[in-house]
Amino acid sequence: MREGLLQGKKGIIFGALNEKSIAWQVALKARKEGAELVLTNAPVAIRMGTINELAKITGSKVISADATRMDEIENLLSEGMKIFGGKFDFILHSIGMSPNVRKDIPYEQTSYENMLKTFDISALSFHRVLQTAYKLDALKEWGSVIALSYVAAQRTLSGYNDMGDAKALLESIARSFGYIYGRDRKVRVNTVSQSPTDTTAGSGIHGFDSLIDFSERMSPLGNASAEECAEYCVALFSDLTRKVTMQNLFHDGGFSSMGMSLKAIEQYQKSFDECDCDDK
Numbered sequence: 001m002r003e004g005l006l007q008g009k010k011g012i013i014f015g016a017l018n019e020k021s022i023a024w025q026v027a028l029k030a031r032k033e034g035a036e037l038v039l040t041n042a043p044v045a046i047r048m049g050t051i052n053e054l055a056k057i058t059g060s061k062v063i064s065a066d067a068t069r070m071d072e073i074e075n076l077l078s079e080g081m082k083i084f085g086g087k088f089d090f091i092l093h094s095i096g097m098s099p100n101v102r103k104d105i106p107y108e109q110t111s112y113e114n115m116l117k118t119f120d121i122s123a124l125s126f127h128r129v130l131q132t133a134y135k136l137d138a139l140k141e142w143g144s145v146i147a148l149s150y151v152a153a154q155r156t157l158s159g160y161n162d163m164g165d166a167k168a169l170l171e172s173i174a175r176s177f178g179y180i181y182g183r184d185r186k187v188r189v190n191t192v193s194q195s196p197t198d199t200t201a202g203s204g205i206h207g208f209d210s211l212i213d214f215s216e217r218m219s220p221l222g223n224a225s226a227e228e229c230a231e232y233c234v235a236l237f238s239d240l241t242r243k244v245t246m247q248n249l250f251h252d253g254g255f256s257s258m259g260m261s262l263k264a265i266e267q268y269q270k271s272f273d274e275c276d277c278d279d280k
């Protein structure tokens with residue numbers, strides 16, 4: 001039997017709320033490939049979600065940490081190192097939340113308090129994690145850090161609201177810190193830009209079902225599932241991708257390179273054939 005791709009590696013996984021979470025799938029695949037894990041989420045998510053089930057399945061400890069709290073992240077990484085008996089090899093940042101999306105407040109009517117919260121939770125938390133790991137020297141040489149992003153960082157998608165701005169900031173932080181962490185400690189930092197995926201965070205986006213259908217029709221390979229995203233993350237945590245850093249890596253079945261596909265044109269045309277409108 002082949003040795004697992006992550007045999008002997010130790011990692012911290014943020015953001016597994018329930019079975020649908022992308023982080024949940026990453027934890028399962030990483031464990032299957034031999035990794036030992038520490039799982040973390042915000043205290044309220046640990047209470048409301050099912051992360052303890054995942055901990056049982058993967059034989060992991062759960063440490064609560066609100067990713068907007070520096071002291072809680074520092075505690076998480078220090079405790080993680082105690083559990084592992086040393087530094088770790090990889091981190092998954094799988095965290096996103098926008099009060100504007102949650103409350104259906106349109107982009108043009110945002111309160112800056114909400115917007116700052118979106119950036120704080122969804123993007124600055126990534127800087128906090130990297131800064132703390134760097135300060136504590138918690139990651140081994142050739143370690144790998146991934147945050148999950150979305151193509152709304154490059155292109156405007158109706159309904160994605162201030163999360164598009166948050167993702168642009170997240171990807172920029174991966175480049176800025178990726179330079180410093182690579183230069184000083186040989187640690188990789190990347191973002192994976194994933195297809196729309198049916199999760200708790202995803203389904204909060206206005207018009208999410210249509211977005212999934214649209215990108216399915218537009219992508220030559222179809223939307224990537226959470227399980228497929230997990231496989232890609234495992235490859236990026238492994239030693240097979242040691243010189244990949246400071247990248248935003250699209251994992252979207254080709255969506256980000258498309259303009260218009262035949263499947264989407266056919267559906268668009270149908271809407272005119274069926275409607276009783278002047279634009280026919």
Ligand SMILES: NC(=O)c1ccc[n+]([C@@H]2O[C@H](COP(=O)([O-])OP(=O)(O)OC[C@H]3O[C@@H](n4cnc5c(N)ncnc54)[C@H](O)[C@@H]3O)[C@@H](O)[C@H]2O)c1
Nearest residue numbers: 015017021022042045067095096148196197199200201202
């Ligand atoms: N679902 C999609 O369509 C999609 C597409 C591309 C990228 N992403 C990104 O994937 C990541 C994971 O989201 P998901 O789709 O698996 O949904 P999810 O709802 O399962 O995960 C989001 C996680 O963020 C956590 N979180 C929120 N506030 C936090 C805080 N203050 N501290 C710590 N954790 C906090 C939640 O508890 C939850 O576990 C997010 O960054 C999301 O933007 C999702």
